[in-house]
Amino acid sequence: MTPDDEKPPRTDPDIIAAAEVANVDEDIDDAEYVSGLPGVLGVIDAAIARIESVLLALGVLAMAVNTMANVVGRVIGSTIYFSEELNQALIILITFAGISYAARHGRHIRMSAFFDAMPFRPRKMLMVAIAAITAAGMFLLTWYSVVYVLEQASRGRLLPALQIPQWWIIVWAPLGFFLTGLQYALTAIKNVIDKDIWLSTSTLEGYDDSVEEEV
Amino acid sequence: DTWRYAFEEALEEVQGKYAQKFKEEVEANSDHTVELFPFGTLGESADIMEQAQSGILQFVDQSPGFTGALIPEAQVFFVPYLLPEDQDQLFSFFRNSKAIKELFPPLYEAQGLELLTMFPEGEVMMTTQEPVASPEDLNEVKFRVMTNPLIVESYQAFGATPTPLPWGEVYGAMQTGIIQGQENPAFFIESTKMYEVSEHITRAGHNNFTTAVMANKEFYDGLSDEDKQVVQDATQAAFDYILDYQDGLTEESLEKIMEAKPSMTITELSEEERQPFRDTAESVEAEYLEIGGEQAQAILDQMKADLEAAAGASGGETAEDGGEAMDSSAESGSDGAAADDAGAESDSASEGDDGAMDEADAGSETEEAPAN
Amino acid sequence: MTWAIFGTMIVLLLLGFPMMIPLLAGSLIGFVALFGGFGQLDTMVQQVLAGIRPASLIAVPMFIFAADIMTRGQSANRLIDLVMTFVGHFKGGLAISTAGACTMFGAVSGSTQATVVAVGGPLRPRMLKAGYNDSFVLALIVNSSDIAFLIPPSIGMIIYGVVSGTSISELFIAGIGPGLLILFMFSVYSYIYATRHNVPVEPKASWGERAAAVKRAIWPLGFPAIIIGGIYGGIFSPTEAAAACVLYALFLEMIVFREMNFKQLYATAKSTGLITAVVFILVGAGAAFSYVISFAQIPQQILAGIGIDQMGQYGVLFTISVAFFVGCMFVDPIVVILILVPIFAPVVADVGLDPVLVGTIITLQVAIGSATPPFGCDIFTAIAVFKRPYTEVVKGTPPFIFMLLSVAVLLIFFPQIALFLRDLAFAK
Ligand code: NA
Numbered sequence A: 001m002t003p004d005d006e007k008p009p010r011t012d013p014d015i016i017a018a019a020e021v022a023n024v025d026e027d028i029d030d031a032e033y034v035s036g037l038p039g040v041l042g043v044i045d046a047a048i049a050r051i052e053s054v055l056l057a058l059g060v061l062a063m064a065v066n067t068m069a070n071v072v073g074r075v076i077g078s079t080i081y082f083s084e085e086l087n088q089a090l091i092i093l094i095t096f097a098g099i100s101y102a103a104r105h106g107r108h109i110r111m112s113a114f115f116d117a118m119p120f121r122p123r124k125m126l127m128v129a130i131a132a133i134t135a136a137g138m139f140l141l142t143w144y145s146v147v148y149v150l151e152q153a154s155r156g157r158l159l160p161a162l163q164i165p166q167w168w169i170i171v172w173a174p175l176g177f178f179l180t181g182l183q184y185a186l187t188a189i190k191n192v193i194d195k196d197i198w199l200s201t202s203t204l205e206g207y208d209d210s211v212e213e214e215v
Numbered sequence B: 001d002t003w004r005y006a007f008e009e010a011l012e013e014v015q016g017k018y019a020q021k022f023k024e025e026v027e028a029n030s031d032h033t034v035e036l037f038p039f040g041t042l043g044e045s046a047d048i049m050e051q052a053q054s055g056i057l058q059f060v061d062q063s064p065g066f067t068g069a070l071i072p073e074a075q076v077f078f079v080p081y082l083l084p085e086d087q088d089q090l091f092s093f094f095r096n097s098k099a100i101k102e103l104f105p106p107l108y109e110a111q112g113l114e115l116l117t118m119f120p121e122g123e124v125m126m127t128t129q130e131p132v133a134s135p136e137d138l139n140e141v142k143f144r145v146m147t148n149p150l151i152v153e154s155y156q157a158f159g160a161t162p163t164p165l166p167w168g169e170v171y172g173a174m175q176t177g178i179i180q181g182q183e184n185p186a187f188f189i190e191s192t193k194m195y196e197v198s199e200h201i202t203r204a205g206h207n208n209f210t211t212a213v214m215a216n217k218e219f220y221d222g223l224s225d226e227d228k229q230v231v232q233d234a235t236q237a238a239f240d241y242i243l244d245y246q247d248g249l250t251e252e253s254l255e256k257i258m259e260a261k262p263s264m265t266i267t268e269l270s271e272e273e274r275q276p277f278r279d280t281a282e283s284v285e286a287e288y289l290e291i292g293g294e295q296a297q298a299i300l301d302q303m304k305a306d307l308e309a310a311a312g313a314s315g316g317e318t319a320e321d322g323g324e325a326m327d328s329s330a331e332s333g334s335d336g337a338a339a340d341d342a343g344a345e346s347d348s349a350s351e352g353d354d355g356a357m358d359e360a361d362a363g364s365e366t367e368e369a370p371a372n
Numbered sequence C: 001m002t003w004a005i006f007g008t009m010i011v012l013l014l015l016g017f018p019m020m021i022p023l024l025a026g027s028l029i030g031f032v033a034l035f036g037g038f039g040q041l042d043t044m045v046q047q048v049l050a051g052i053r054p055a056s057l058i059a060v061p062m063f064i065f066a067a068d069i070m071t072r073g074q075s076a077n078r079l080i081d082l083v084m085t086f087v088g089h090f091k092g093g094l095a096i097s098t099a100g101a102c103t104m105f106g107a108v109s110g111s112t113q114a115t116v117v118a119v120g121g122p123l124r125p126r127m128l129k130a131g132y133n134d135s136f137v138l139a140l141i142v143n144s145s146d147i148a149f150l151i152p153p154s155i156g157m158i159i160y161g162v163v164s165g166t167s168i169s170e171l172f173i174a175g176i177g178p179g180l181l182i183l184f185m186f187s188v189y190s191y192i193y194a195t196r197h198n199v200p201v202e203p204k205a206s207w208g209e210r211a212a213a214v215k216r217a218i219w220p221l222g223f224p225a226i227i228i229g230g231i232y233g234g235i236f237s238p239t240e241a242a243a244a245c246v247l248y249a250l251f252l253e254m255i256v257f258r259e260m261n262f263k264q265l266y267a268t269a270k271s272t273g274l275i276t277a278v279v280f281i282l283v284g285a286g287a288a289f290s291y292v293i294s295f296a297q298i299p300q301q302i303l304a305g306i307g308i309d310q311m312g313q314y315g316v317l318f319t320i321s322v323a324f325f326v327g328c329m330f331v332d333p334i335v336v337i338l339i340l341v342p343i344f345a346p347v348v349a350d351v352g353l354d355p356v357l358v359g360t361i362i363t364l365q366v367a368i369g370s371a372t373p374p375f376g377c378d379i380f381t382a383i384a385v386f387k388r389p390y391t392e393v394v395k396g397t398p399p400f401i402f403m404l405l406s407v408a409v410l411l412i413f414f415p416q417i418a419l420f421l422r423d424l425a426f427a428k
């Protein structure tokens, strides 16, 4: 039971401030999102970003309402027997809309200690490699998710309570993997053509806002 | 070769016992080895089924209730009081049923599966906090059921409030009172410790849990005739073994429960008490015909014919009464008196046998455990 | 194959890849090696989806959402103010209260991830402001939340009970002793930490101030009432209690306190969705990885080689502890229990060990493993929710792991820590 260090605590005031205001000032303002893509592609990208964020927010709200409605239903004696399946559908939707939104804003969890300790040049090259390999992995999973969804569609599996085809609720998986892959591919390109190091097409690596970006 | 075999229960539960016997037989009579994957180790019931369809697994045990999401006809096994309450009749049905041997295999084939066998796992029993002697006693009782339209329909018809709940939450929910009842075969009530959080076990004889063993179709078709024979022989040997194994298992499980919790009451409903439950079968059957797919009617008719034959074949006095019982259930319970007789007979004729079958239901529930 | 998988995972992790990549790469290599190519990768996708599907996981986004609303508004602060008027003048009082709150919340919610969010979220800024070091705070929150595994209801114990055929009621009671012992050790450590680091105490509050704090916290005290009363009163499952907290938090912050408008509600929901996605894709990737380990029967192969059937009671307990500890470092705890318990069951019976004691030790190891690097759900959750780097989150962990491991050792030599209450309750 040895305390990890003997110094009096000197917590960085910035960290305290950031923790105190919770997430408020870190909320991503979709209106201010600037796509890393030029022209029409940028407009499409910004529109996708907006759709993702709406799906995320509505998905979470719907999940709360659905779960509570089930409680109320049970108390008054008529259970919503498809409640669990609806939540399954929502969690899949949230996860796959969210991974691409997180990629877009550089919010995926990573262990960046060694990365951060590297000098600029190798770090930049490594960032290109990370983004490119991650993109490749996501595209691979996109392909096999499509295969899986088509398989499920051809097998005709139904959700037992809702009695709808099961593939309807998993179709978000290939979509989410694809959009995530796209974000990482663009990040790789952005790192090649730009002089700075980018965590995503819109997020610059840097220590000033490390609290926000290093997650 | 190494053949992989996944099932929905733990190694020492009924499906696990079957799988162990199957493995033993295959390995004794061929150079192949069988690796066993109990519930949860490769995913939930639906997951292992898909893996068998894609050929990652060579064998899979899935209960028709779950297969219902893929082959709607298989839900016929959820129609209450369709399967006989008498064990001899039940076993005879599973040995000889034309529905199982001829009508179901093409349905499984269409899903890339070779249906090897179906067998019963045990009589489904209700565990509740208050005694249950009639549907009125289930009024307002929140009863945990599997997520399946027919079971929901059954318990609604019984007068309860069917409450689908993920299996992992059932123990806690029984303890705190979110739900006041759940159903399972005796061996599963014992193995999952559900008796610790229940006060009463009621045997209404409304169902017997059924399960099915399948092989990946492409794999099976690609086997040499010799290997096919090995698989068929192992299937048959394990089938015989599992019926033997079940003989007395329910009574054994119930004894263990009583030993662990002497305050438990176990009630076997009389024929008169069962009648009002039996009367609800009609509405569930109608629901089955609605959602059971194109061949629902054909399967149901054949099942009833098979059951009649089984009742006739199971011998002696019971045969006659049993036959009538089958008729009555064919008429959807309109002929209550006949059913009464049959039930009374089979009760007295084979108390111990009845017990053996109870185990089967457990399987259905076990499957869900890994999900949580 | 085993070494290729683990090696690749560690390298990718250290290079700074998004954490889902090491986990997905581990399973990818496994699938390709097992099936001789890419042909079965659809099953890998199946397993990712299976990982995020379990109904009990819904509690996580719901508690994240509730905690976020409470922290943005006034509920959380009013509750903490109330606690501080009673414990603020003690050395380490805030840290001890945090550990206690995590234990209690974890006990009823049954979810360690939800605990990290719901208790850690509001309390962390207060601890930082009070002068605690962030790495201590993060480690305290993550590890105290894991006490939840030991205090009923515990999903880990239910699974163990079912797989091993052990009484779940007895397991539940046996977990309480070690759980409280850990809480006690964490409290002592918090006290020592606060003393050594000179964390300042607040002036002792008068009874008048305390009464005022109670009054201010009347509405927010509805949260513990909903969670504890709702769950033990048989109205909610833990998952549903989480959703009820969301609605209650919205009622307080939007209607009673008027701290939140619809725009903020939208932003909060979106932020919850984002955190959920970032954590759940790792849960899914972890499930695919677990599948490979399970399918390839890697634990069976490793354990077959060490001759566990030659060991005595202590040897068996020690081996079990190490196996679960290592297993849970990489793989989801539930899967570890499902795979390993049947392997050990015959040996446990042979050497005459009490399965309830074994279950308690396994549950403890599972708790330790979930908070131990490199991979663990609670670590991921803390990173995503608190937005702190990985290294910062795990830096303060060693003293806690040390305390937890010493409880594990104590349990092996003094089983009465677990069995005392059980024997009392079941008159054994
Ligand atoms: Na708990």
Ligand code: NA
Pocket (backbone or CB within 6 Å): C328, C329, C330, C369, C370, C371, C372, C373, C374, C375, C376, C377
């Ligand atoms: Na871990």
